[in-house]
Amino acid sequence: AQTVTQSQPEMSVQEAETVTLSCTYDTSESDYYLFWYKQPPSRQMILVIRQEAYKQQNATENRFSVNFQKAAKSFSLKISDSQLGDAAMYFCAYSAGANSKLTFGKGITLSVRP
Amino acid sequence: DSGVTQTPKHLITATGQRVTLRCSPRSGDLSVYWYQQSLDQGLQFLIQYYNGEERAKGNILERFSAQQFPDLHSELNLSSLELGDSALYFCASSAGTHNTGELFFGEGSRLTVL
Numbered sequence: 001a002q003t004v005t006q007s008q009p010e011m012s013v014q015e016a017e018t019v020t021l022s023c024t025y026d027t028s029e030s031d032y033y034l035f036w037y038k039q040p041p042s043r044q045m046i047l048v049i050r051q052e053a054y055k056q057q058n059a060t061e062n063r064f065s066v067n068f069q070k071a072a073k074s075f076s077l078k079i080s081d082s083q084l085g086d087a088a089m090y091f092c093a094y095s096a097g098a099n100s101k102l103t104f105g106k107g108i109t110l111s112v113r114p
Numbered sequence: 115d116s117g118v119t120q121t122p123k124h125l126i127t128a129t130g131q132r133v134t135l136r137c138s139p140r141s142g143d144l145s146v147y148w149y150q151q152s153l154d155q156g157l158q159f160l161i162q163y164y165n166g167e168e169r170a171k172g173n174i175l176e177r178f179s180a181q182q183f184p185d186l187h188s189e190l191n192l193s194s195l196e197l198g199d200s201a202l203y204f205c206a207s208s209a210g211t212h213n214t215g216e217l218f219f220g221e222g223s224r225l226t227v228l
Binding site for chain 2: 042045
């Protein structure tokens with residue numbers, strides 16, 4: 001069974017600084033998707049970034065980028081120039097493919113200090 | 115706005131009662147997923163339907179059942195409710211075509227069992 005591990009329950013970052021959130025996963029599949037979702041206090045689940053396992057290039061979305069290490073089964077999220085609005089819970093998630101369920105990690109609460 | 119609609123947004127009921135949560139997926143999405151989010155269990159996958167048929171089952175209790183109707187909306191039925199069933203229940207959908215693996219989440223239904 002696929003598992004997703006986020007070992008850090010909480011992190012804090014100074015506004016305008018950079019922070020990296022860690023995630024590891026376990027799978028026997030060779031092709032899959034990885035995601036980072038953001039859950040702000042409104043509780044809405046918002047997609048931050050996605051990565052397809054067959055792509056070697058790390059995904060980037062504005063201030064958000066990932067470090068995808070397939071051999072190590074590691075998928076970390078880097079947030080640059082942190083903003084107060086980035087404060088939220090962040091979930092790492094794995095999917096075996098299109099129209100497949102997501103398996104989530106336990107999440108990490110990120111706080112941003114002004 | 116993800117395009118996924120869940121009702122009701124909030125629900126308060128008593129132990130032993132039965133409730134029904136409703137979800138309308140994004141237009142054109144064939145897959146519907148139900149997740150339960152509680153403080154101690156994180157985001158747990160319950161069940162997935164694809165075009166009216168059950169596709170995958172997760173940690174769904176026997177007291178819970180779901181179905182997807184011909185118009186693709188879905189309902190999650192929770193019966194013989196216990197205090198521990200208090201949680202945020204999310205519905206999500208995924209695209210039938212041009213699928214990127216992403217799930218689109220509704221705003222959730224918060225269930226409180228007293």
